[in-house]
Amino acid sequence: MQAGLLKRVNYRVPKLILGTQNWGEYVDLPEARSQLRTYQAAGGFALDISPNSKAMAMAGELLAELTDRESFQVHLNLSQITNYSHAQDLMSNALSQSGLDHFDLTWLSFDFYNLSLNEIVKISQSFINYEKTRYLGLLSQPFWQTVFLDERLMSEKIPISGLKINWSLLQRSLSKSEIQGSEFFDHSLIATSPTALGLLTGKYRFSTPSDSLLARSGKDFQHLLTSANQSKIEALATAAAGLELGLAELALAWLLAHDQVTGVLINARNTAQLSQLLTSSTIDLPTELFEALNEVADFE
Numbered sequence: 261m262q263a264g265l266l267k268r269v270n271y272r273v274p275k276l277i278l279g280t281q282n283w284g285e286y287v288d289l290p291e292a293r294s295q296l297r298t299y300q301a302a303g304g305f306a307l308d309i310s311p312n313s314k315a316m317a318m319a320g321e322l323l324a325e326l327t328d329r330e331s332f333q334v335h336l337n338l339s340q341i342t343n344y345s346h347a348q349d350l351m352s353n354a355l356s357q358s359g360l361d362h363f364d365l366t367w368l369s370f371d372f373y374n375l376s377l378n379e380i381v382k383i384s385q386s387f388i389n390y391e392k393t394r395y396l397g398l399l400s401q402p403f404w405q406t407v408f409l410d411e412r413l414m415s416e417k418i419p420i421s422g423l424k425i426n427w428s429l430l431q432r433s434l435s436k437s438e439i440q441g442s443e444f445f446d447h448s449l450i451a452t453s454p455t456a457l458g459l460l461t462g463k464y465r466f467s468t469p470s471d472s473l474l475a476r477s478g479k480d481f482q483h484l485l486t487s488a489n490q491s492k493i494e495a496l497a498t499a500a501a502g503l504e505l506g507l508a509e510l511a512l513a514w515l516l517a518h519d520q521v522t523g524v525l526i527n528a529r530n531t532a533q534l535s536q537l538l539t540s541s542t543i544d545l546p547t548e549l550f551e552a553l554n555e556v557a558d559f560e
Contacts, residue, residue: 261303261541264522266448269395269421271365273333275516275541277306277450278534279527284314286529292318293325294531302538306333308525309358311350316357324359336363337399337424342371347383351392362391367399367424370409377412384418395421397450403438410445420447422522427451429460429496429511430489432559439520448522451515455508456484462497462507495556499549512540514553 263272278299283292296307309319319334326332336354341347347368355361366387370380387393396413398406398420410420423442426433427449434442434449442449455461493507500510515524528534 261305261538264448266365266395266397266421266522267446268419268448271395271421273365273450273523274304274306275523276302276304276512276538277308277335277523277525278304279308279310279525280312280315280319281310281527282529283318284312289318289321291530293322295528295534296322298531298534299538300332302541304538305331306335306364306523308335308337309354310337311339311354311357313353313357316354317359320357320359333364334358334360335365335367336393337367339369339399340371341368341383342374344379344383344386348386351387355392363393365395365397365421366393367397369399369401370405372401372405377409380409381412381416381418384413385416388418397422397424399424400426400433400452403434403441406447407441407445410447422448422450424450424452424525426453427515427521428454428456429492429514429553429557430456430484432557436560443520449520450523450525451521452525454512454515454524454526456489459484459489459493460496460507460511462493462500492556496553499553503549505543506536509536509540509543510545512537513543513545514550516540516543517545517550 262275264275265272278295280292287295307319307323309316323329323332323334338347338350338354341350354363384396387396396418398409401409401423406420406423413420496507496510500507503510512524512526515521526534526537528537
């Protein structure tokens with residue numbers, strides 16, 4: 261599997277990063293083990309963990325089984341940090357639940373309206389100085405806040421290694437000008453939710469499976485259930501059929517073809533689904549199709 265570079269810190273991450281969003285809820289330990297082995301066999305070398313106690317424990321157990329643990333990265337997500345104590349509690353719990361002594365990369369989002377810049381710097385310094393993480397990135401932070409934080413943290417010699425943003429054919433959390441700004445500041449981008457909560461897998465085109473995420477959590481999809489997005493899904497389906505690919509594989513290949521995308525976070529319900537997603541890293545997308553899908557996405 262190819263790797264992308266977090267330019268600020270000269271740190272390589274795989275183009276496809278394995279997420280644990282479904283672990284502990286829809287994925288049991290044997291299935292998680294199968295996913296991790298399948299991912300490694302494809303050349304992947306990074307696991308992305310959210311602070312879910314079951315997923316944390318499962319990830320820790322499976323990571324302890326790896327014979328090449330030192331070459332395998334573990335990324336952590338800590339969201340909506342409200343104060344210094346909250347940050348320390350979140351990190352301590354994550355280390356305890358996973359059984360790890362540090363994380364390679366920690367993605368942070370801050371309650372910017374209740375935290376001072378000095379407190380954000382103090383939190384960031386504590387994670388780095390006490391070797392709880394090697395690198396820090398920002399998670400789903402508005403771009404103006406990112407620029408503001410970046411200047412302050414850089415003054416303390418704490419580089420922001422990258423930004424995690426929602427990016428799929430249906431949605432993107434940064435505008436065109438903000439993407440250009442990210443390039444100017446050398447902010448590497450990791451794309452999350454690349455299949456738009458599953459809408460770009462094609463499984464909702466004709467019906468809604470009773471056990472699906474849409475059936476259980478329809479409110480989470482409302483902002484995506486538009487006629488314009490339905491047209492985008494059909495355009496993706498037409499292109500995928502022409503290349504004899506699945507919709508999800510093409511959606512991922514399109515993302516990976518962007519120079520601005522350093523890596524893409526993927527989550528799977530089972531190993532078969534994961535194997536399909538992993539094929540996207542080997543697809544050589546024709547330039548004409550890439551440009552056509554860019555026009556379909558039509559981001560400002």
